[in-house]
Amino acid sequence: MHSILIVEDERWVRTALRKTIEKTGLPFKVVHELTNGVEAVDWLSHNEADMVLTDIRMPVMDGLALIEEIQRRKHMIQVVIVSGHDDFSYAQQAIRLGAFDYLLKPVETESMAACLHKWLEEQEREKVGKQENLPLDLKEISSIERVIRHIDSLSVPDLTMTEAAAMVHLNPSYFCKLFKQQTNINFTDYMTSVRMKEATRLLEKTSLRISEIAERLGYADLAYFSNTFKKSVKVTPSEYRKLKP
Structure with a gap:
């Protein structure tokens, strides 16, 4: 026990x-x-x-x-x-x-x-x-996977690269290279994709205002959030909400 x-x-x-x-x-x-x-x-x-x-x-x-x-x-x-x-x-x-x-x-x-x-x-x-x-390279892979699991477990993903690197005791610059090598996407883009996934969920499942969703996801600028969402999902947040089932 x-x-x-x-x-x-x-x-x-x-x-x-x-x-x-x-x-x-x-x-x-x-x-x-x-x-x-x-x-x-x-x-x-x-x-x-x-x-x-x-x-x-x-x-x-x-x-x-x-x-x-x-x-x-x-x-x-x-x-x-x-x-x-x-x-x-x-x-x-x-x-x-x-x-x-x-x-x-x-x-x-x-x-x-x-x-x-x-x-x-x-x-x-x-x-x-x-x-x-485990040899060093596999330990490093395990470290990246641990960070990814941690990010995916957060209801609201809010983690800087420096904080992520500190979690697994790696230099931020080295961590950045490892993350890209392991996932084929850089850390910042991965965080954005996770945030946008959560944004779509909130738009579908809640009645929160778009400005509230943006703030919840760490975006102080509503216009920047909307542009980021559109770049990722191909429609604006308001358009996405209208299209949801």
């Missing part, structure tokens, strides 16, 4: 998260529950967990500060953020800081299971990599 530490200031949310984890049927158990980041840092100084499931907004020390403190202390623990819709910008910051994933409240069993499955798969890949003592 893999161990999870829950850090959340509201008791009913902690209970709901624990029950949701149990409902997945996956080999995870909650080993402890705490109410803020300071308590978590103290607990981790004398105990171990495979994953930390933490809220963002908490008294004393919030989730973002907790991630930074875990990294500073070099704990080898993956952190999953749990946040409300109003905390979305915080969730983005958490991903930039190196959070493994984030889940939106209320956390559904399906979302929790997908997150835990992803963690298990990554652990298995790392285990196989260590066992096979």
Whole structure:
């Protein structure tokens, strides 16, 4: 069984998260529950967990500060953020800081299971990599694939090349060359394609205004977003919405 530490200031949310984890049927158990980041840092100084499931907004020390403190202390623990819709910008910051994933409240069993499955798969890949003592070129390929999986897992893709390179401990310039070599597309174009895919989904599935979609995807200039969308999809966002089924 893999161990999870829950850090959340509201008791009913902690209970709901624990029950949701149990409902997945996956080999995870909650080993402890705490109410803020300071308590978590103290607990981790004398105990171990495979994953930390933490809220963002908490008294004393919030989730973002907790991630930074875990990294500073070099704990080898993956952190999953749990946040409300109003905390979305915080969730983005958490991903930039190196959070493994984030889940939106209320956390559904399906979302929790997908997150835990992803963690298990990554652990298995790392285990196989260590066992096979991968040569450098295959390790580099694995690094690019890890970045791609991370980008594809984001509801709103917002990652700079420097941040992506830092994730896999590579020089940004070298990372850029590796990414193009592995995917036949440069990093910036790949990010744009992922954003445009999300834009089409939002246009089809939500009633958000086009300006809201642009902002959600990190485009401060609506005209630039529309031009980028048209270049990718061949029609403007408003035209695409009219054409959707």
